[in-house]
Amino acid sequence: ETGVTQTPRHLVMGMTNKKSLKCEQHLGHNAMYWYKQSAKKPLELMFVYSLEERVENNSVPSRFSPECPNSSHLFLHLHTLQPEDSALYLCASSQMVTSLEGSYNEQFFGPGTRLTVL
């Protein structure tokens, strides 16, 4: 496996179900992210983990619960979701890059999990 992988690729769940999304990065990066992408809306940052510590929690409802057990794995635990939570959930990882132009944080995205909440 290379890059950033996500499982499952598609998930259909009822509002009372509990499920988890998994992300794994094989790039040796030290930061991982969860994003939500809905139709006709910008990518929304949900959570950021740097060195396995949560550094950003973008006012996400508590029905979404992230877990980062180590620098290569990231989970998003889901429970009692709403139909409006149906979206593409993207995981990304990054490492700071220093170039002549300056330092920047290049993110590599996984293929995403298409979530449908019935």
Next chain:
Amino acid sequence: QKEVEQNSGPLSVPEGAIASLNCTYSDRGSQSFFWYRQYSGKSPELIMFIYSNGDKEDGRFTAQLNKASQYVSLLIRDSQPSDSATYLCAVTRGGYQKVTFGIGTKLQVIP
């Protein structure tokens, strides 16, 4: 006011023409600016990064930054049908701070 504004398009250009994609941002503290390309059904991939005012060229792509006007653009020369995708503008204050994305501009290159 949206934090990062882009025209959602679609922007249609003929093959071989120059495609010009524009983006404005509201946070004057923004330090790093990115252009991502997202093909339909795929995840975003980084194609350009710009940090300083002026132009930055990479092959057929040129990113332009004007911090005073809070404006970032992406020019694609000799557009190809394979360039047809949604182009996302993203900005950040730097480090691991929040990266804010625009809604993306859908580009269609007509053969």
